[in-house]
Amino acid sequence: MLFKKLFKSKTRNIDPWIPPQESRNIKIGKELKANQNRFQEIFGHTSDFYIESLYIGQQEALICYLTTMTDEQAINDKIVLSLSVASVNPLSIDNESELEQFCKEKLAGTQLQLLEYETQVIDNILSGHVILFIKDFTKAISIRMNSISTRSIEEPSTQGIIRGPKDGFTESSDTNLSLIRRRIKNPSLRFEKHTLGSDTATTVYVCYIDGIVNHGILEEINKRISDIKTTAIFDSGTLEELISDKTITLFPLIFNSERPDTISANLVEGKIAIIVDGSPFVLLLPTVFNDFFQISEDYYHPFLMSSFARMIRYLSFMISLLFPSLYLSVITYHIEIIPTPLLVSLTSQRENIPFPALFEVFIMEITFEILREAGARMPKAVGPTVSIVGGLVIGQAVIEAGIVSTSTVIIIALSTISSFVSPIYSFAVSTRLLRFILILFASVFGLYGVALGLLLLIGHLCGLRSFGIPYMAPFAPFIIEDQKDVIFRFPIFSLKNRPSYLKTEKQLRQPNVESPTPPMEEDSG
Incomplete structure (x- = not known):
């Protein structure tokens, strides 16, 4: 009951700048003065809103745009100059066909659109378009002239690359779409557009390959996005929380990546990507537990090297999750299972330690978490130095001061380093938090507590769903045909089918491809 009250969303009326549905059908008026007053009132006295009268031939017109969202030099060269040339000759526009002919002749080479409603004009102005009104005409001309300075394509900052493409997503959704389109030259690649946030009007794209994707999952995703009622979306992390399955869990139910090759490869497998304008992190769904180790x-790389690296990631996850709790339970409750020489060494180390083992472990865990956060938040030039030097200095100092034992420092340091092996930061954070829970279980029940915590964790993981897909697939339910690309990575030519748990329309990923073999030597005799 307490959790329901805490997490229950309270219904409230949002007063958006976008008019309600019944007023979205207000058409553009014929009178330029009325239009000028109307849009001047909507945008208020903001200094970057430009609206001015001009003449096209013998016909009065009105031009308006946001100076901070458009390229004024391009406007002067492609629009104002063309209209000034047109004003030399008498010109009269009386119907839509004449308006279209005017656009083709005088504004050739620009992206044009005819607008009929006021809300369309507002949306286009906010998107960086130039709006041209013509007297006695109920449609406006929208000319795309947006110019927003964005970060250039760089190597992803959170996911290191040894071999593979070095480009990463940026904050521009147009750039991100082109990075995917450049890799998937398939006419079935689809980008569905949504606008979220009554204040921010953030553009969101749902990307998938038609003919491969599971349309049941796609419909569920679009429904969840359409049901979002919020004032602002600034990053994909906000959207991730709004569309995730409403489950109290530490594990991320949606995968995110800065790498276009990762997103493109998963799109080909039948998954769905979500791109949020202004965020370099693209969401990928549905997500399963195994995705965070691939x-x-x-x-x-060759499949043997890749399989070994993947096994190291699984092993690092187990070390990061279990080592502190196992050490604590053994040193506190089960010292009889420790070999005698090792037990003598551990006992001598802890002889002058004034604190119990639980307090030692917590001291070092909190210390390393502080160092980790300090290194992540400080400037890049000094962040890694602070983490490394701080860890060395503090580790040596606490040992010499007799606050913690050497073995405790070794165990916590190994666990912390192992957590960095995970390629996805959100999953590594989940592991760190679970480690504290298992430490508490171990401090009370010993190894039985660790076993109980693992059983509860496995049961929790098996109960999770990501858009209807079991989170532990293909482990639970166990799918034998999908085991070729889980813990081990089989050769590329043997990976012929897409993951069966996705239930894609086309299950076959590649036809029967055999491994090439060297030619047989001919008998010389």
Whole structure:
């Protein structure tokens, strides 16, 4: 009951700048003065809103745009100059066909659109378009002239690359769409557009390959996005929380990546990507547990090397999750299972330690978490130095001061380093939080507590769903045909089918491809 009250969303009326549905059908008026007053009132006295009268031939017109969202030099060259040339000759526009002919002749080479409603004009102005009104005409001309300075394409900052493409997503959705389109030259690649946030009007794209994707999952995603009622979306992380299955869990139910090759490869497998304008992190769904141990680089190296690297990631996850709790339970409750030479060494180390083992472990865990956060938030030039030097200095200092034992520092340091192996930051954070829970279980029940915590964790994971897909697939339910690309990565030519748990329209990923073999030597005799 308490959790329901805490997480229950309270219904409230949102007063958006976008008019309600019944007023979205207000058409553009014929009188230029009325239009000028109307849009001047909507945009108020903001200094970057420009609206001015001009003449096209013998016909009065009105031009308006946001100076901060458009390229004024391009406006002067492609629009104002063309209209000034047109004004030399008498010109009269009386119907829509004449308006279209005028656009073809005088504004050739620009992206044009005829607008009929006021809300369309508002949306286009906010998107960086130039709006041209013509007297006695009920349609406006929208000319795309947006110019927003964006970060250039760079190597992803959160996901290191040894072999593979070095480009990463940026904050521009147009750039991100082109990075995907450049890799998937398929006419069935679709980008569905949504606008979210009554204040921010953030553009969101749902990307998938028609003919492959599971349309049941696609409909569920579009429904959840359409049901979002919020004032602002600034990053994909906000959208992720709004559309995730409403489950109290530490594990991320949606995968995110800065790498276009990772997103493109998963689109080909039948998954769905969500691009949020203003965010370099693209969401990928549905997501399963195994996704957080796979990286696109696994498919750029020989399969034996990739399989070994993947097993190291699984092993690192187990070390990061279990080592502190196992150490605590053994040193506190089960010292009889420790070999005698090792037990003598551990006992001598802890002889002058004034605190119990639980307090030692918590001291070092919190210390390393502080160092990690400090290194992540400080400027890049000094962040790694602070983490490394701080860890060395503090680790050595607490050992010499007799606050914690050497073995405790070794265990916590190994667990912390192992958590960095995970390629996805959100999953590594989940592991760190679960580690504290298992430490508490171990401090009370010993190894039985660790076993109980693992059983509860496995049961929780098996109960999770990501847009209807079991989170632990293909482990639970166990799908034998999908095991070729889970813990081990089989050769590329043997991966013929897409993951069966996605239930894609086309299950076959590649036809029967056999491994090439060297030619047989001919008998010389």
